[in-house]
Amino acid sequence: MKPTRAGASAHGKMATALFALVFSLLATSCSTVNVRTEKGILTRESLKSAKILRNLGERDGPNLASVSERCICLLRDAKRNESFGARDNASFGYLKAAVEARKMLVGEEAAVGSTEEKKLIDLHNHALAKFAEIWSQDPRRNGPGPYRFSLHGEKFEIKQSPNSDYDSHFFDRAVATESIKGKGVIDKHRKGFGASLVGVREQRPERAEELARFPKRGMHLPVSLTIDCIETVEDTQVISVALLDPVQRQSVNVGGRNYPLAADFSAPVELILKGRNEVICGLEGFFDAKDRIKESGIFLMEPYDPDRIPVILTHGLISVPIIWRDIIPEFLSEPEIAKRYQFMAFTYPSSFPIPESAQLFRQELAALRETYDPDGNDPLSNNIVAMGHSMGGVLTHLLVADIEDRLWNEVSDVPLDELPISSEAKQEFRDLVYFEPDKAVSRAVFLSTPHGGAEMATLSVVDVVSKLVRFPSDVIVTTLSTTADLLDPASGVQVDGLKMDMTKPTTSVQSLRPDSPVSVALTTSPCKPGVKYHSIIGDRGKGDTPDSSDGVVEYWSSHVPGAESELIVPTGHTTYTHEIAIADLKRILRLHVGL
Numbered sequence: 001m002k003p004t005r006a007g008a009s010a011h012g013k014m015a016t017a018l019f020a021l022v023f024s025l026l027a028t029s030c031s032t033v034n035v036r037t038e039k040g041i042l043t044r045e046s047l048k049s050a051k052i053l054r055n056l057g058e059r060d061g062p063n064l065a066s067v068s069e070r071c072i073c074l075l076r077d078a079k080r081n082e083s084f085g086a087r088d089n090a091s092f093g094y095l096k097a098a099v100e101a102r103k104m105l106v107g108e109e110a111a112v113g114s115t116e117e118k119k120l121i122d123l124h125n126h127a128l129a130k131f132a133e134i135w136s137q138d139p140r141r142n143g144p145g146p147y148r149f150s151l152h153g154e155k156f157e158i159k160q161s162p163n164s165d166y167d168s169h170f171f172d173r174a175v176a177t178e179s180i181k182g183k184g185v186i187d188k189h190r191k192g193f194g195a196s197l198v199g200v201r202e203q204r205p206e207r208a209e210e211l212a213r214f215p216k217r218g219m220h221l222p223v224s225l226t227i228d229c230i231e232t233v234e235d236t237q238v239i240s241v242a243l244l245d246p247v248q249r250q251s252v253n254v255g256g257r258n259y260p261l262a263a264d265f266s267a268p269v270e271l272i273l274k275g276r277n278e279v280i281c282g283l284e285g286f287f288d289a290k291d292r293i294k295e296s297g298i299f300l301m302e303p304y305d306p307d308r309i310p311v312i313l314t315h316g317l318i319s320v321p322i323i324w325r326d327i328i329p330e331f332l333s334e335p336e337i338a339k340r341y342q343f344m345a346f347t348y349p350s351s352f353p354i355p356e357s358a359q360l361f362r363q364e365l366a367a368l369r370e371t372y373d374p375d376g377n378d379p380l381s382n383n384i385v386a387m388g389h390s391m392g393g394v395l396t397h398l399l400v401a402d403i404e405d406r407l408w409n410e411v412s413d414v415p416l417d418e419l420p421i422s423s424e425a426k427q428e429f430r431d432l433v434y435f436e437p438d439k440a441v442s443r444a445v446f447l448s449t450p451h452g453g454a455e456m457a458t459l460s461v462v463d464v465v466s467k468l469v470r471f472p473s474d475v476i477v478t479t480l481s482t483t484a485d486l487l488d489p490a491s492g493v494q495v496d497g498l499k500m501d502m503t504k505p506t507t508s509v510q511s512l513r514p515d516s517p518v519s520v521a522l523t524t525s526p527c528k529p530g531v532k533y534h535s536i537i538g539d540r541g542k543g544d545t546p547d548s549s550d551g552v553v554e555y556w557s558s559h560v561p562g563a564e565s566e567l568i569v570p571t572g573h574t575t576y577t578h579e580i581a582i583a584d585l586k587r588i589l590r591l592h593v594g595l
Helices: 005-026 041-060 062-083 087-108 115-135 267-272 278-287 289-295 327-332 354-372 391-400 406-411 423-433 461-468 517-523 579-592
Strands: 034-037 147-151 154-160 173-176 180-183 195-201 219-233 236-244 251-254 257-260 297-300 309-314 341-347 384-389 441-447 532-538 565-569
Touching: 041 062, 041 087, 041 115, 062 087, 062 115, 087 115, 087 147, 087 154, 087 219, 087 236, 087 251, 115 173, 115 195, 115 219, 180 267, 195 267, 219 251, 219 267, 297 354, 309 391, 327 341, 327 579, 341 354, 354 391, 354 423, 384 391, 384 579, 391 441, 391 517, 406 423, 406 517, 441 579, 532 579, 565 579
Parallel strands: 154 236, 309 341, 309 384, 384 441, 441 532, 532 565
Antiparallel strands: 034 180, 147 154, 173 195, 195 219, 219 236, 251 257, 297 341
């Protein structure tokens, strides 16, 4: 049956309104992280550096020319072996070329900043990175060692340096960052000495407990491989290699000379987000809450450190942790920030009513402490910085707000214990509306946050959106409750004492109405004593604050009295992408530790 013209017009208006709502909430977030691996680039760059060195040697010194020619032969040989499938001989050929370059760099003491020094470092780094890629997948690496091989009549032994930050078996594979060509993530790297790699520790059944707090694709970390020293023991050259953490180490000593430690802080993010589209993931997380709840929680980005301050990042409505893809490399590339902080992300089905998501956040924090800090001695239990964007800022605010009974008073005119509902229902309500501020969050940052709600949430199309959401069986789409006995099963009449109509489906979007219980309670509740908080707010470059809006949230709703700082950024709702906002986040983190 064809719809009438009037019906078709109504459907068209509804679709247009729905599109406008989704588009506004997503703002400019519509990028896919595209990543490809360029094969052959490491060998090509190694040969290029070796040939330049040979030309320099022909002009300035026979020793350099001789070593360079030897490296060219080693690299060509290694390339040929690799193409024929002799990957073991290929890997050792690349390692030998790196050894030759390092010996030349140390022995000749090339002038600092000279072309010779730069090309020796390039040759060393590229050849060593190629060795790491092949060797990381060699079955012999799984043995206890030592690892011995011979090449062109010379004997070699590889061993792990005591200076190494990671055990040689920790990562399942290594990917040279030079070969990673990505789009969708900011480029943050540090030039220097060493093979810049992404170390990958995969999710496996035997690691289920260890990696429970890491993404499905496993742990991806920036790693730098260096040759710590080369010794001759009898007739064997012993090569000590070190896997270093460039987040915590900024330099390396090579033959008495300090160099920056080479690293790429964007490449791990690119690999772990490969092929992910922010919009698609955000929409899936909103509409398919039933599946997304299985992937919810607080996730780590590196092994837990009991000494560093946790920074917990929370995304907003129709969003996912992908939004932090530029901020993480920015933070990690700042030595004074990286050595003091560790970064985590909270993700949740963004269609969940806000009290449900806030409760999940509290539960996840408790579980995180039980796993990593059961004694409560770490910053995880006494010094957290929480940052949230949009609705994530509301969840962050709920961690530090002293709500007391204000949320319940917006729900009911009578005390909870006097409601004519079961004890189980009362406990469920109590868990959602009565909670203390988190004891550990000492500083909060709100980015484009609708503390007082958003007018957009009052659109009638929001009810249509709510009906499309797939919730888990134990979460009903109401503002606060998941229990059926709030209604008289015979008459459908709502329980006396409740101020809202519990029969209407409600998602997080309705929870963001300016007149919703959460919005009213949050704007009337003070933050816990001692907590410091900051606001970063967009005005779309119009300069019309306090009458401004970021296109989704109005200034009056983003503004929180008593903030230690408030920054107006000339951008829309995605303030976290703006360079001025990112610089302010860095400032806040430095301020927090007294820098």
